[in-house]
Amino acid sequence: MNLDTRPPIFDFSGWSSQHLTRVEQALSQWVGLDAPAGLGEAMRYAVLDGGKRLRPLLVLAAREAVASADGPDAALRASYNDAALRAACAVELIHAYSLVHDDMPCMDNDVLRRGKPTVHVQFGQAQALLAGDALQALAFELLTPDDSAIPAGVQARLCRLLARAAGSAGMAGGQAIDLASVGVALNEAQLRHMHRLKTGALLQGSVLMGAASGHADAAVLEGLSTYGAALGLAFQVVDDILDVTADAATLGKTAGKDAAHDKPTYVSLLGLERAQAHAQALRDQALAALVTTGLPDTRALAALATTVVNRSH
Amino acid sequence: MNLDTRPPIFDFSGWSSQHLTRVEQALSQWVGLDAPAGLGEAMRYAVLDGGKRLRPLLVLAAREAVASADGPDAALRASYNDAALRAACAVELIHAYSLVHDDMPCMDNDVLRRGKPTVHVQFGQAQALLAGDALQALAFELLTPDDSAIPAGVQARLCRLLARAAGSAGMAGGQAIDLASVGVALNEAQLRHMHRLKTGALLQGSVLMGAASGHADAAVLEGLSTYGAALGLAFQVVDDILDVTADAATLGKTAGKDAAHDKPTYVSLLGLERAQAHAQALRDQALAALVTTGLPDTRALAALATTVVNRSH
Numbered sequence: 001m002n003l004d005t006r007p008p009i010f011d012f013s014g015w016s017s018q019h020l021t022r023v024e025q026a027l028s029q030w031v032g033l034d035a036p037a038g039l040g041e042a043m044r045y046a047v048l049d050g051g052k053r054l055r056p057l058l059v060l061a062a063r064e065a066v067a068s069a070d071g072p073d074a075a076l077r078a079s080y081n082d083a084a085l086r087a088a089c090a091v092e093l094i095h096a097y098s099l100v101h102d103d104m105p106c107m108d109n110d111v112l113r114r115g116k117p118t119v120h121v122q123f124g125q126a127q128a129l130l131a132g133d134a135l136q137a138l139a140f141e142l143l144t145p146d147d148s149a150i151p152a153g154v155q156a157r158l159c160r161l162l163a164r165a166a167g168s169a170g171m172a173g174g175q176a177i178d179l180a181s182v183g184v185a186l187n188e189a190q191l192r193h194m195h196r197l198k199t200g201a202l203l204q205g206s207v208l209m210g211a212a213s214g215h216a217d218a219a220v221l222e223g224l225s226t227y228g229a230a231l232g233l234a235f236q237v238v239d240d241i242l243d244v245t246a247d248a249a250t251l252g253k254t255a256g257k258d259a260a261h262d263k264p265t266y267v268s269l270l271g272l273e274r275a276q277a278h279a280q281a282l283r284d285q286a287l288a289a290l291v292t293t294g295l296p297d298t299r300a301l302a303a304l305a306t307t308v309v310n311r312s313h
Numbered sequence: 314m315n316l317d318t319r320p321p322i323f324d325f326s327g328w329s330s331q332h333l334t335r336v337e338q339a340l341s342q343w344v345g346l347d348a349p350a351g352l353g354e355a356m357r358y359a360v361l362d363g364g365k366r367l368r369p370l371l372v373l374a375a376r377e378a379v380a381s382a383d384g385p386d387a388a389l390r391a392s393y394n395d396a397a398l399r400a401a402c403a404v405e406l407i408h409a410y411s412l413v414h415d416d417m418p419c420m421d422n423d424v425l426r427r428g429k430p431t432v433h434v435q436f437g438q439a440q441a442l443l444a445g446d447a448l449q450a451l452a453f454e455l456l457t458p459d460d461s462a463i464p465a466g467v468q469a470r471l472c473r474l475l476a477r478a479a480g481s482a483g484m485a486g487g488q489a490i491d492l493a494s495v496g497v498a499l500n501e502a503q504l505r506h507m508h509r510l511k512t513g514a515l516l517q518g519s520v521l522m523g524a525a526s527g528h529a530d531a532a533v534l535e536g537l538s539t540y541g542a543a544l545g546l547a548f549q550v551v552d553d554i555l556d557v558t559a560d561a562a563t564l565g566k567t568a569g570k571d572a573a574h575d576k577p578t579y580v581s582l583l584g585l586e587r588a589q590a591h592a593q594a595l596r597d598q599a600l601a602a603l604v605t606t607g608l609p610d611t612r613a614l615a616a617l618a619t620t621v622v623n624r625s626h
Contacts, residue, residue: 035486036490040481097446107439126492129414129417129420130485130492132446133411133414133445133446134485134489136449136450137480137483138480140475141476144470144472152464152466153465155472160454160459162453163450164454167451168353168450169347173349173352175443179351
């Protein structure tokens with residue numbers, strides 16, 4: 001009999017490698033196989049075998065955090081887990097499509113992504129445009145499987161959260177503000193607003209989609225929402241820091257491009273040291289919000305917040 | 314007392330102008346108002362005050378056709394009508410985004426659409442790309458309103474139908490096949506397959522989404538599905554015919570561009586006369602399929618099939 005009542009040390013590395021395997025397998029099974037050949041190839045190139053999969057891990061960690069409220073119905077529990085895996089893949093597809101379009105010549109004109117030629121370099125601009133469009137549609141297709149045990153209410157809620165996070169009041173809106181901000185002096189509030197939309201909305205949406213793959217009461221949702229907002233902003237602050245401190249080999253993409261494009265960043269606004277302190281403070285906000293949820297096990301979410309701030313690429 | 318038991322003559326012109334007013338008002342209320350200024354303007358420019366609105370009318374006509382099975386619950390009936398109006402706008406947003414992206418220089422490089430400069434000419438390529446992306450997300454947002462009386466099952470079904478119609482096994486897939494077909498000799502089966510995806514999937518999806526905004530049994534769905542497939546193909550055959558017989562002023566877009574781009578069309582494959590006969594035959598198939606549904610009133614759907622084949626632009 002084990003009399004040690006302390007919770008076991010959380011093995012985040014084991015946790016994430018186990019969940020990453022599930023996500024990679026699911027993406028490989030779901031992306032581009034029923035598409036016309038060239039399009040399917042471009043879709044799979046854009047999605048498979050690359051990326052940190054931060055958003056899918058946030059979905060799955062949030063799902064695990066709320067699983068304590070599942071109740072005794074094993075079939076329902078299984079359907080929630082299925083919903084969460086689909087949601088994890090769906091947010092990654094939205095993220096992947098945004099990178100494909102963002103890299104195109106009329107946007108950032110980037111030729112390198114995750115150490116590989118970008119999709120339009122590899123497949124041509126027209127195919128890249130279509131692949132991005134098809135990936136966005138596929139995200140919603142994954143969330144609404146026919147003949148599935150996932151309750152319709154969960155399917156509809158996941159679509160609602162994803163559409164809002166991806167659209168003009170979320171990611172696409174943030175990109176439009178970004179577009180209009182090149183060479184413009186933003187203050188910190190304006191910069192924060194842009195990033196809340198551009199990257200924050202989908203990161204926060206990932207957390208809320210994980211929570212929506214199951215039951216979560218209002219207090220839990222509010223705590224997770226605050227966690228997601230703080231983590232989303234921390235992610236962007238660290239991104240800005242890495243853009244000036246890391247090299248292209250570590251980043252897997254072109255470094256220093258924000259400064260080269262005269263884009264406002266947290267580093268240009270706050271300086272490197274204050275930007276680093278800001279990232280730490282946001283991580284602490286995220287961790288404090290987890291405590292307010294009262295959920296019995298939020299260790300994976302906590303570890304993800306720490307990972308986001310400590311990452312080197 | 315009126316002893317004339319013949320159904321009254323269907324006033325299609327009155328029917329469509331009434332429904333078009335509803336669609337225009339709803340689109341104007343729902344598109345781009347909560348987006349950052351430049352993006353919202355581009356989204357509204359792409360969607361408002363233009364287009365035949367064929368897809369929304371198909372949704373609303375199909376909804377009316379299945380309304381006879383609504384049952385006595387007035388609140389439920391109202392929620393179905395709300396769902397149908399949202400679905401009507403959602404399919405139009407998908408159609409509109411596809412035109413914005415399709416017109417871009419890396420695709421068809423068209424400068425004129427509905428008699429106006431295309432979105433990328435008016436707002437720049439980056440904004441056009443983002444506006445298209447945001448319109449696709451908005452389509453799914455419209456289908457999943459929060460705090461709405463629309464049953465979650467209807468919301469999920471509408472998202473499912475739209476995602477499949479828009480994605481790599483539907484519209485985007487058809488565009489990819491089209492892209493790969495320039496200068497390639499397609500036979501009729503290959504041409505039909507391309508068009509079934511490129512334009513047919515969304516037209517058929519519109520009909521099915523109208524039917525999904527309410528109750529429809531399997532026989533009804535099968536009949537409406539056949540109707541939608543025949544109408545979708547007829548639409549494309551007529552498009553090919555108009556591309557060689559109409560001028561740009563009537564079309565509101567560049568005429569003769571298929572031939573100029575060496576794209577395979579029904580006219581290049583069958584000749585003008587046989588293409589015209591084919592369009593008539595497809596209309597007859599569509600009308601026959603309506604009869605198989607056993608629905609009491611499919612006059613709006615029938616009138617739409619005739620309009621599609623007889624249109625001059």
